[in-house]
Amino acid sequence: MRFWLLILGGLLIWTAHFLGLYLLSSAADVAREDAGAWNGAGLIFSLICLMVIAFLCWRCIVWLRTKPSDETRAFGLRLAVAGGLLGGIGVAFQTLVLLAPV
Amino acid sequence: MSSETGFDPELYKRFPTTEARPEGELEQLDEVWCGPRRPWEWITAINNNYIGVYYVGAAMLFFVLAGVLALLMRTQLALPMTGFLAQETYNQIFTMHGTVMMFLFAVPAVEALGVLLLPQMLGARDLPFPRLSAYAFWAYLVGGLCFFASLFFGLAPNGGWFMYPPLTSTTYSPGINADFWLLGIGFIEISAIAGAIEIIVGVLKTRAPGMTLDKLPIFAWAMLIFACMIIIAFPSIILSTLLLELERALGWPFFDAAKGGDPMLWQHLFWFFGHPEVYIIFLPAAGAMSTLIPAVAQTKLVGYRLVVLAMLATGFISFGVWAHHMFTTGMPQISINYFSAASMAVSVPAGVQVFAWIATLAAGKMRFNTPGLFAVGGLVIFVMGGLTGVMVAMVPFDWQAHDSYFIVAHLHYVLIGGMVFPLFAAIYYWTPMSSSRPLSERWGKWIFWLMFVGHNVTFMPMHLTGLMGMPRRVYTYLPDRGWDLPNMISTVGSFMFGLAVVLWMIDMIRNFRPFGEKDAGNVFGGPGLEWLPAGRYSLRSVPVIKSLYPVWDQPNLARDVEAGRYFLPGAPRGERETMITSPINAEPQYLQRMPRPSSWYVWGAIFTAGFFLILTIQAYVASLVSGVLAVYCILKWCWGLDRPSGPATVDVGGGVRLPTYVSGPSSHGWWAMVITLIVSGMVAIMACFSYVFLWSRRPDLWQAPPEIGSLPLTLGLLAAAGIGAWASQGALKLDRPRSAGIAAILMLVATVAAGGAFATEASAWWNSGLRPDASSQGATVYALLAWQGTFVGISLLMGPFVVLRWLCGLVSSRYPATFEVVALFVAFTAVQGAATTLLIRLFPGVGA
Numbered sequence A: 001m002r003f004w005l006l007i008l009g010g011l012l013i014w015t016a017h018f019l020g021l022y023l024l025s026s027a028a029d030v031a032r033e034d035a036g037a038w039n040g041a042g043l044i045f046s047l048i049c050l051m052v053i054a055f056l057c058w059r060c061i062v063w064l065r066t067k068p069s070d071e072t073r074a075f076g077l078r079l080a081v082a083g084g085l086l087g088g089i090g091v092a093f094q095t096l097v098l099l100a101p102v
Numbered sequence B: 001m002s003s004e005t006g007f008d009p010e011l012y013k014r015f016p017t018t019e020a021r022p023e024g025e026l027e028q029l030d031e032v033w034c035g036p037r038r039p040w041e042w043i044t045a046i047n048n049n050y051i052g053v054y055y056v057g058a059a060m061l062f063f064v065l066a067g068v069l070a071l072l073m074r075t076q077l078a079l080p081m082t083g084f085l086a087q088e089t090y091n092q093i094f095t096m097h098g099t100v101m102m103f104l105f106a107v108p109a110v111e112a113l114g115v116l117l118l119p120q121m122l123g124a125r126d127l128p129f130p131r132l133s134a135y136a137f138w139a140y141l142v143g144g145l146c147f148f149a150s151l152f153f154g155l156a157p158n159g160g161w162f163m164y165p166p167l168t169s170t171t172y173s174p175g176i177n178a179d180f181w182l183l184g185i186g187f188i189e190i191s192a193i194a195g196a197i198e199i200i201v202g203v204l205k206t207r208a209p210g211m212t213l214d215k216l217p218i219f220a221w222a223m224l225i226f227a228c229m230i231i232i233a234f235p236s237i238i239l240s241t242l243l244l245e246l247e248r249a250l251g252w253p254f255f256d257a258a259k260g261g262d263p264m265l266w267q268h269l270f271w272f273f274g275h276p277e278v279y280i281i282f283l284p285a286a287g288a289m290s291t292l293i294p295a296v297a298q299t300k301l302v303g304y305r306l307v308v309l310a311m312l313a314t315g316f317i318s319f320g321v322w323a324h325h326m327f328t329t330g331m332p333q334i335s336i337n338y339f340s341a342a343s344m345a346v347s348v349p350a351g352v353q354v355f356a357w358i359a360t361l362a363a364g365k366m367r368f369n370t371p372g373l374f375a376v377g378g379l380v381i382f383v384m385g386g387l388t389g390v391m392v393a394m395v396p397f398d399w400q401a402h403d404s405y406f407i408v409a410h411l412h413y414v415l416i417g418g419m420v421f422p423l424f425a426a427i428y429y430w431t432p433m434s435s436s437r438p439l440s441e442r443w444g445k446w447i448f449w450l451m452f453v454g455h456n457v458t459f460m461p462m463h464l465t466g467l468m469g470m471p472r473r474v475y476t477y478l479p480d481r482g483w484d485l486p487n488m489i490s491t492v493g494s495f496m497f498g499l500a501v502v503l504w505m506i507d508m509i510r511n512f513r514p515f516g517e518k519d520a521g522n523v524f525g526g527p528g529l530e531w532l533p534a535g536r537y538s539l540r541s542v543p544v545i546k547s548l549y550p551v552w553d554q555p556n557l558a559r560d561v562e563a564g565r566y567f568l569p570g571a572p573r574g575e576r577e578t579m580i581t582s583p584i585n586a587e588p589q590y591l592q593r594m595p596r597p598s599s600w601y602v603w604g605a606i607f608t609a610g611f612f613l614i615l616t617i618q619a620y621v622a623s624l625v626s627g628v629l630a631v632y633c634i635l636k637w638c639w640g641l642d643r644p645s646g647p648a649t650v651d652v653g654g655g656v657r658l659p660t661y662v663s664g665p666s667s668h669g670w671w672a673m674v675i676t677l678i679v680s681g682m683v684a685i686m687a688c689f690s691y692v693f694l695w696s697r698r699p700d701l702w703q704a705p706p707e708i709g710s711l712p713l714t715l716g717l718l719a720a721a722g723i724g725a726w727a728s729q730g731a732l733k734l735d736r737p738r739s740a741g742i743a744a745i746l747m748l749v750a751t752v753a754a755g756g757a758f759a760t761e762a763s764a765w766w767n768s769g770l771r772p773d774a775s776s777q778g779a780t781v782y783a784l785l786a787w788q789g790t791f792v793g794i795s796l797l798m799g800p801f802v803v804l805r806w807l808c809g810l811v812s813s814r815y816p817a818t819f820e821v822v823a824l825f826v827a828f829t830a831v832q833g834a835a836t837t838l839l840i841r842l843f844p845g846v847g848a
Helices: A002-031 A035-065 A071-099 B009-014 B025-032 B048-077 B087-122 B130-153 B177-205 B218-250 B263-297 B304-320 B333-345 B347-363 B370-393 B395-401 B405-435 B441-467 B484-511 B557-562 B600-616 B620-639 B668-697 B708-733 B739-767 B776-807 B817-842
Strands: B577-581 B588-593 B649-651 B657-659
Touching: A002 A035, A002 A071, A002 B304, A002 B333, A002 B668, A035 A071, A071 B304, A071 B333, A071 B347, B048 B087, B048 B130, B048 B405, B048 B484, B087 B130, B087 B177, B087 B218, B087 B263, B087 B405, B130 B177, B130 B600, B177 B218, B177 B600, B177 B668, B218 B263, B218 B304, B218 B668, B218 B776, B263 B304, B263 B347, B263 B370, B263 B405, B263 B668, B304 B333, B304 B347, B333 B347, B333 B370, B333 B395, B347 B370, B370 B395, B370 B405, B370 B441, B405 B441, B405 B484, B441 B484, B588 B657, B600 B620, B620 B776, B668 B776, B668 B817, B708 B739, B708 B817, B739 B776, B739 B817, B776 B817
Parallel strands: none
Antiparallel strands: B577 B588, B649 B657
C-alpha cells in the first residue's frame, strides 16, 4: 500500500486539492458572505498542498539518489516524482482561479 | 531484487528447466482445459477464450444495432421537414443510439477485450473469477437484448441518453419508457462492475513471475486504471438511476423542486459518472494503441513510464471535470472556473500519450498495414476531437456551442477517434491470435478508408451546422436555415461509414468460418506474451519475465514455454489451476484452483436480468420470483466455493513448491470482496453528498431529527455487529474443537445485531413523523436507510449461510477464506451504518 501511495501521491494531492477547493467554493455559495475570506482559505489550502507535493518529490529524489534496491522501486520513485511534478502544476493551475478579482 | 513476499528471486535461475517433461503431461493439460463437447456447454463455458469472444461479439452486435439507429436518424435529417420518422420515434431512436453506444457497446467492448486478452498477455491460465466473467457476460447480453427490444414495442426511453429530470419525471415522461432505461442501465452497470473486479484482481494477482510493475504490459496498465475508474465512477450512476426510479415509482422527491428536491442533483450524479466514462472507454483503447503501435513500427514504445503516468493522471483528473457539462446551469462562477481549468488540464496527459505514439512511429519503421492505418487514423481524429474539447472547456465558447450540433461533432470525434478506431485497430491486430487466422488486409484497407472518409464527411460539417445554430436532438428543421447542405453531406458520410461496417462484418464472418487453414502465428511481430504459442489453457508453461518486451528480448522463449520448461507446465492436481502472484513484484504466492463449467451462474444471470426487466413492466410478483431464483442460483454457486482438496503444497516446476490454499489479504477472494465494498462505499458517499446537497438547496424545509435517545442503541448494536464479525474470525483462528461452531454463532449474532440496528433507526425516523414522499429530507434519509437495509438484508442471508456451512462441516480454521470475506462484509455493513446514521442524525443539527 505504501508503494502505491508513493506512486500516486502527487495525483492524490491534486485530487484532495480539487475537492477541497470545490467544497470551499460550495460552502461560500451556501454562506453567501465574504467571498474574499473563502478565497484566502483556498489560497492557504493550495499552499499547503504545494508544500506537501514539494516534500514528496524531494523525498523521492533523495531515495533515488541513494540507489533503490531494485528496478521496480526505482520505477515507482521516478513515477512518484513525475506524478508529483504533474500534480504540482495541476494544483498551481487550479489555484490561479483564486487569484481572479472577487 | 528485494522480495515482496519472502519468495527467493534466486529460484528464477532454475528456469528454463532442462529435464524432460513427463509423458502425458500435455495431454492431461489439454483434457483438463477441454472446450465444449455438447451443445449446451457452449453456453456454460467459462474459459476466457470463449467468454472473451462472446463478449466482443455481443459488444460489436450492439455497435451495429446502434449504428443502424444512427443511419435512421441521418435519413430523417438528410432533408428538411421529412416525415421518414415520427417525432416520438425519433426521440426514442436518438435516446437508444446514445444509450446503446455508451452502455452496451463502448464499456462492454473494452471490458471484453480485457477478458479476451489479459490472461494470455499476463501469462495466466485464465482470469481469477471466470464464473464472474460468465455471469457478467450473460447478464449483459440478456439484459441488453431485452432493453434494445423495447424499441420494437414503442417502449424505448425517449429522454436523451442522459435522462435529465424534470423531463424524465412522471409528469413529462409518463409510461414506462424511462423506467426501462433506469432499471436496465442500472443493472447493466452492475455487470460492468463485476467485470471490473475480475480485471483488477486479474492484473494485480495473476501475472507471470517476474512481471514486476515496470514490466507490466501497457495494455494491462490501461485495463487496471480503467477498472479502478469503473469502481469509482459507476456507483454514481447506480445511485442516480435508483433515486430517479424511486421518485418515479414512489414519489420520493429527490429532483422535484416543489418539495425541496433539485434537478441539478441528477446532473451532478450523472456527470460524475458520465465524464469519467469518456476516459473509461478511451484508456483501454489508448492502451491497445500503445501496445500495437510498437508492433506496427517494430520499435519499443517511446516514454513507457510517461505513458503510464499519463494514464494514471487521466484517471485522476477525469474525475474533476464532471461539471463542464453544466456550465450553463447557473453554478457559482468560481466553481465553473475550477472545472474549466481541470477540463483544460486533462488534455495534458492525453497529449503525452499522443506524442508518445507519434514519437514511436517516427523512431521505428511504420508499416501501413490495417492495424497501423486504424491506429494513425484514430490518432488524427482523436486529436481533432481533443482540440474542439479544449474549445468547449472555455466557458464563454461553451455557452455559445452548448446543446448544438458542434457538441455532437466534438463528442463523435473524441469517441470514434479515441475508442472506435483503436478498437478496430485492436481487432485487426489481435484477431490472428484469437482465431488463428488474420483478417483480410485488402478488405481491411478498403474498410479503413471508407470509415475514415465516412467519419469526416459525417461529422466535420456538423461543426458548421452547430455554429450556424442547429440544436441537438431535433427531429427535423425548416428549409431556410442554411442547414440543408451540411446535413445532406453528413447523411452521405454516415452511409459510407455504414458500408465500411458491413464489409467488416462480412470479413469477420469469413474469418470465423469453421473450416480452412488456421495457423496465423505472430503475424505482426508483436512483442507480448499473447503471441506465444497457446492453447485453451493459455501458455503451456508460465515464463519468468525479464523484459517489457519478452518475445523480442528473451531468446528461445517460445520454444521453452511450449516445451514446458517454465512454471506450471502441467496440471499438478489434475484440475484447472492458475498461479497467483504478488501485486508489485509478481512473486509466486499460491496455486489457485479454477472452477469448471456449470449452469448456476448462467441461470443466476438470466434471473437477475429477469428481476430488473420484469420490475420495469410492474409485474411485481413475477419480478420477485425471478429475484428469489437469482439469489438461490447465486447461493448455490457460492456453496461450491472454498472446497480445498489435495495436498497442501505442490511442485509448480523447477522444484518450486507453492501452497494450494491461502486466505486473508494474499487471497484473490479477499481482494474481490474489498473492491466490492469500495463500490458500496462509493454509493454511500454519493448518497451522503446528495443528502448534504439537497439540504444546501432548501434548508428551510428540513425538520429536526428524531430524539437523540435512540441513537446510542443504534450505534451500540452496530458496534456489536462489527465487533462480533471481527471476533468470529478470531474465534475461528483459535483452531480448537468448538472454534468453528462458536465462530459461526458469533457471525449469526453479528448479523442479527446489524438487523436490530437497522430496525431501531428506521423506526426512530418513522416515529419522528418524517415521510419519504414529503420532502427532499425524507427522500434522502429513507434512501440512505434503504441502502443500509439492503446490506443488512444480504448480511442476514450470509449469517445463516455460514451456519449452514458449519453444520455441513465446511467451516474450518484451516480453510477460513469464505468466513473471512463474510466477516469483512458484515463489519463493513456496521461501519457504513454508523457513518450514515451519524450524518443524518447530527447534520445539519437539531432543529436546523
